[in-house]
Amino acid sequence: MGRGTGIEGQMELISSGAVELIPSEEMRSKLERSLATGEPLVVKLGVDPTRPDLHIGHAVPLNKLRHFQELGHQIVLIIGDFTALIGDPSEQDTTRPVLTPEEVESNARTYVEQAGKIIDTGRARLARNSEWLAPLRFEEILQLTSRFTVARILERDDFSRRFSEEKPLGLHEFLYPVMQAYDSVMLRADVEIGGTDQKFNLLAGRNLQRAMGQEPQVVLTLPLLEGTDGVQKMSKSLGNDVGLTDPPGEMFGKLMSIPDGIMWKYFALATKMAPGEIGDLERSVADGMNPRDAKERLAREVVTIYHGPAEADRAADEFRRIFSMKEVPEDAPVANLPASKLSGGTIWVVDLLQSLGLAPSKAEARRVIEGGGVSIDGEKVTDTEVALDRSAFEGKVVRRGRKTFVRVEIDSDS
RNA sequence: GGGGGAGUGCCCGAGUGGUUAAAGGGGGCGGACUGUAAAUCCGUUGGCGCAGCCUACGUAGGUUCAAAUCCUACCUCCCCCA
Numbered sequence: 371m372g373r374g375t376g377i378e379g380q381m382e383l384i385s386s387g388a389v390e391l392i393p394s395e396e397m398r399s400k401l402e403r404s405l406a407t408g409e410p411l412v413v414k415l416g417v418d419p420t421r422p423d424l425h426i427g428h429a430v431p432l433n434k435l436r437h438f439q440e441l442g443h444q445i446v447l448i449i450g451d452f453t454a455l456i457g458d459p460s461e462q463d464t465t466r467p468v469l470t471p472e473e474v475e476s477n478a479r480t481y482v483e484q485a486g487k488i489i490d491t492g493r494a495r496l497a498r499n500s501e502w503l504a505p506l507r508f509e510e511i512l513q514l515t516s517r518f519t520v521a522r523i524l525e526r527d528d529f530s531r532r533f534s535e536e537k538p539l540g541l542h543e544f545l546y547p548v549m550q551a552y553d554s555v556m557l558r559a560d561v562e563i564g565g566t567d568q569k570f571n572l573l574a575g576r577n578l579q580r581a582m583g584q585e586p587q588v589v590l591t592l593p594l595l596e597g598t599d600g601v602q603k604m605s606k607s608l609g610n611d612v613g614l615t616d617p618p619g620e621m622f623g624k625l626m627s628i629p630d631g632i633m634w635k636y637f638a639l640a641t642k643m644a645p646g647e648i649g650d651l652e653r654s655v656a657d658g659m660n661p662r663d664a665k666e667r668l669a670r671e672v673v674t675i676y677h678g679p680a681e682a683d684r685a686a687d688e689f690r691r692i693f694s695m696k697e698v699p700e701d702a703p704v705a706n707l708p709a710s711k712l713s714g715g716t717i718w719v720v721d722l723l724q725s726l727g728l729a730p731s732k733a734e735a736r737r738v739i740e741g742g743g744v745s746i747d748g749e750k751v752t753d754t755e756v757a758l759d760r761s762a763f764e765g766k767v768v769r770r771g772r773k774t775f776v777r778v779e780i781d782s783d784s
Numbered sequence: 785g786g787g788g789g790a791g792u793g794c795c796c797g798a799g800u801g802g803u804u805a806a807a808g809g810g811g812g813c814g815g816a817c818u819g820u821a822a823a824u825c826c827g828u829u830g831g832c833g834c835a836g837c838c839u840a841c842g843u844a845g846g847u848u849c850a851a852a853u854c855c856u857a858c859c860u861c862c863c864c865c866a
Contacts (some may be wrong), residue, residue, distance in 0.1 A: 596788065609812090629821055630822065665819080666819095689820085693819085731831065731832085732833075733829095738814060739826095741813080742815055743815070771813075
């Protein structure tokens with residue numbers, strides 16, 4: 371690809387997977403101008419460095435950023451370090467600890483590192499919004515805020531909802547859209563990308579730019595990716611996420627477990643495949659191809675992004691062996707059992723499961739055994755009372771349920 | 785500032801003195817079936833080496849042989865009035 375791509379081609383790639391492009395005519399005219407002058411567009415994505423655990427949902431806007439990069443435009447990743455130090459209003463969770471600058475720093479590094487697997491961070495511009503937000507004087511803040519009206523701010527869905535529900539709504543929270551908008555002004559952004567939940571903030575950027583005499587940015591919103599349950603928004607706390615740093619096997623497995631119906635959304639938002647290619651695959655499935663095979667392709671594509679093709683192949687093979695042929699996995703994660711847990715060279719099964727982290731409590735361990743969910747090297751454990759000799763499990767694979775297994779090593783120290 | 789209502793297990797929600805670790809549903813977990821999909825069915829769902837004991841119905845006290853259920857104070861949320 372590159373700068374040679376025509377306007378229509380650019381528009382097609384840019385709008386693929388997007389929910390809204392506001393307004394698309396402006397997108398087109400900006401592209402035309404860029405093509406004529408050779409001046410790349412400035413495309414902005416703001417990221418929130420408040421959490422270290424990134425998942426493939428966070429990667430969705432990065433993929434869109436990559437499209438712009440492929441088209442030769444200047445992409446900018448804004449690390450919202452200033453914002454993070456204060457807290458984000460769209461996160462309505464209960465009190466959460468205020469992050470220290472060190473934590474924000476470390477999260478930001480993680481983010482950029484992970485982002486590097488999707489975009490070319492070498493060619494991207496990285497900036498922190500504390501650069502221009504921290505030095506603002508109160509007087510300047512007043513000037514900025516005077517560009518917004520309360521009525522307008524209250525248009526934001528979650529604000530108006532919280533207001534009408536009489537939930538607390540801090541005055542400072544009104545300033546987040548302002549800050550984000552100011553980022554766009556400082557960058558003279560042509561385009562800003564974000565999830566549909568960011569629409570208001572993105573539009574605030576347009577308004578502030580216009581108020582300050584700049585050409586307003588185009589706003590591009592992307593769908594929020596549901597988690598592996600296919601229903602709720604992906605999030606670590608709901609346990610339905612596919613983490614960017616998940617080991618290949620786990621990542622592969624999680625992707626194979628998503629409902630068929632949501633597979634195409636994953637293809638569009640979480641892989642680097644071209645829209646046309648995805649369409650072909652979807653037609654094949656409609657014509658009778660086993661959806662399972664399409665999903666395997668999905669899992670491979672995603673694992674390849676984060677771990678490379680060799681690991682993706684390995685994960686696919688392992689997956690087939692374990693789940694299709696029901697063999698004992700080869701590369702099960704190792705769990706250490708402290709030797710002190712053994713008495714007379716044996717250990718109670720229930721205790722073993724708990725010690726290996728396969729059950730949070732002894733009661734749970736019993737239940738799972740009674741339910742027929744535990745096996746050692748493929749042999750089902752049925753008795754909850756047996757004391758096992760170390761030879762019965764040392765170096766072997768203990769499995770709990772279909773998806774969880776560990777290889778036992780006995781840890782001699784202590 | 786005044787008046788009224790509500791806080792139950794991961795979530796929703798029954799329960800108004802004992803037989804309640806607490807109905808029912810959702811979700812989770814385990815099993816069957818399968819493609820680690822969907823749908824369906826079955827089991828299970830506080831902890832403890834567990835025929836027993838401990839913890840639990842907003843928080844802290846109190847009444848009682850006995851409390852999620854009654855009383856007091858406090859906290860939080862909701863509704864009406866100012």
